[in-house]
Every structure is written in structure tokens, then in C-alpha cells.
Amino acid sequence: MFVDEVDIHVAAGHGGKGSLSFRREKFVPRGGPNGGDGGHGGSVFLVADANLNTLLNYRFQKAFEAGRGGHGEGSNRSGKSGGDIDLAVPVGTVVYERRGDDLVQIADLTETGQRVLVAKGGLGGRGNAQFATSTNRAPRRVEPGLPGEEKDLRFHLKLLADVGLVGFPNAGKSTLISRISAARPKIADYPFTTLTPNLGVVSLPGDRTFVVADVPGLIEGAHEGHGLGHRFLSHLERTKVLVHVVDVSSASGRDPLDDFEVIVRELTLFPGRDASGERLADKPAIVAAxxxxxxxxxxxLERLAAHLQRKRIPLYPVSAVTGDGLTPLLEAVWSEVARQRETPSTPVVE
Ligand SMILES: Nc1nc2c(ncn2[C@@H]2O[C@H](COP(=O)(O)OP(=O)(O)OP(=O)(O)O)[C@@H](O)[C@H]2O)c(=O)[nH]1
Ligand SMILES: [Mg+2]
Structure with a gap:
């Protein structure tokens, strides 16, 4: 099951308290203070794991607590540090912290192995040995451990793909991704076959590769929740190029030109933006007829072609089933991906 949004609670460990203790030895009537410090509380980290592609695990367990620091002990023994915990999340997970009514982005795990601290463990308190001075040789002062940070977090998985496939249900998006990559999503002759996004890697000669995302089909009114709605469009926010898959056969009973425009309108009505503030509708588009x-x-096909020519949007007639026209389409997609990779976007400073 694909889960791309979860709310969880994390608590770092409380620091252990410092110890109050004095040396007691035979023939030493007044031994000095020897209370050790409390151990630090464990912290909570997130780690981006390339083997995960869903936040499903966090459907079942929603609260995580790192270990408490042990209390200090006599003989200057410090308490044990509480254990840290690493929570594995899929690459592409954006992390928000709830502050009052607001959700504030605190991390974006875009690289495999990336590890970020989300809740810091509390410091252990000092034991009385630390408070001895020349004027106070028998301090009775100790510190309690400090509480660890606690946070309410939201994880939002936004897949990392270079290219997004958009179009009406049944247009052939899944057929296309299965033809150009090793992805094997379900394909069927009815709408809404694809219920969750699929990723595929396209390899072209000369070590040229890019990642394509196939998302569930859109229909008119998706922005109002029709069909599967806009729910999965956030997975296209980070793409560099959108490929509109338009069915030009008569089987759909609709007009390809209208289909294209309906999808463009739905993209325009999607509020999400990427890090540089670009909207989905502003991304470079290529049409696969x-x-x-x-x-x-x-x-x-001719009417669609004339329409796109006026809008200066490139069109490639293809058949995802026979493979006709796919090479020129992929070359054009690659050129655009390569161009976008060369012009790094400037992130919006918050
Ligand atoms: N004749 C023909 N049929 C195709 C072509 N591409 C896809 N189809 C058929 O169209 C139907 C829908 O294909 P899918 O790939 O499942 O369509 P989709 O766009 O992924 O649909 P959703 O997942 O519902 O959004 C299937 O019956 C495919 O076999 C093509 O190039 N030619
Ligand atoms: Mg599909």
C-alpha cells in the first residue's frame, strides 16, 4: 500500500539527574563529593532509505521515543546516555513540524543515507562532584536532567522524478512507462487502473538516464476532488518536464484537443509549487499523442497538432503498444531534462 502522508509524534530522551554522593572510606572521615553526572537523553533522527517507497510503516506506529539518560552515580560514575533512534523514511520525504496551527518545513530528505536530527535529547544534570569549590568542599547541589525535545511531525513523501506523465485515465500512461522502463504497473482498458504513482528509470544510449513518474489519471474537476482528484499531483512538483499523454484514437469518445486543455486547466488549478516557486502548469511540457x-x-491528430503549434508545445505521435515514435519522444524528453539539469533552480528563501 502506498502512503504518502503521515502525522507522528517524536520524543527525545530525558537527561538523567546528577548524583549526590560523598566518598566514604575507612579512616577518611569526610570524603569529598563524588556524585557523577546524569547521562544525556537519546535523540531522534530521520534517515533517507532508498529501499523504501512508502510511509506505510508510520500508519501503524505513530509515536517514537528515544532512550532516557541514566542517573549519575557515586564514585564519579556518569549515567549511561540514552539510545538514539533512527527512523527510516523514503528518499523524497519532506518533514514539517506542527507549531500551533502552522506546519513549518524543517527538513527535506532528498539523498540516500541523509540523516537529520529532529528531536534533541535532554542534557544530563551535573552531579555534586562538579560543584566543589575551595570554599564549598561538600556541595549538596545537583542538577536534574533536562527534558528531551518533543515534536509533532508530518511526513509528506514527494517522489523525486525528472519527468511526470499526465493525462486522462486510460490514455496509456502506464503502458508508456512499462514500454520505456522496467516499471510494470497494472495496465487495463478501464479508467483509474493506476491508483498510486509508479516510478521507472529510462536509459538511453550513452549513459543518459532519467526517472519517470506515472501518476493516476486526471479528469475535469480534479481540483474539486473529482476522480482521484489532485491528491497525487504533489508527486509531480519536483519534476523538470511534464509529458502529456493524449489518446488520439476515437475510443475515448472525447476530443484530444479538449482532453489536453482540460488537463492543462487542472494543472493550473493545482496550488503546489516546487522549491523555486514554479507551478506545475509552468513546467516545460511535451505532448505524446x-x-x-x-x-x-x-x-x-491534425487539430491537436495545429493547436499545439500555436502554443509552441512540441508534439510527438506515438504508439505505446507498438513502440512507434518512442525514440524521438524520448530524445526530446532527454534534451529538456538535460537542459533543466544545467540550469539549477534558485530555491525560494523562506
Ligand atoms: N491501441 C492502443 N492501445 C493502447 C496504447 N497505449 C495504451 N493502450 C491501451 O489503453 C488502455 C489503457 O492503458 P493504460 O496504460 O492502463 O492507461 P493509463 O493512462 O495508465 O490509465 P489510468 O491508470 O487509468 O490513468 C489499455 O487497454 C492499453 O492497452 C496504444 O498505443 N495503442
Ligand atoms: Mg495507469
């Missing part, structure tokens, strides 16, 4: 093997009425 699909199902040309079943093109019974060429005027459907």
Missing part, C-alpha cells in the same frame, strides 16, 4: 496505431480519424 498516443494510440496512433488505432488512429481511425487523422483529423483528430
Amino acid at each position: 498516443n494510440k496512433t496505431d488505432a488512429l481511425d480519424d487523422p483529423s483528430r
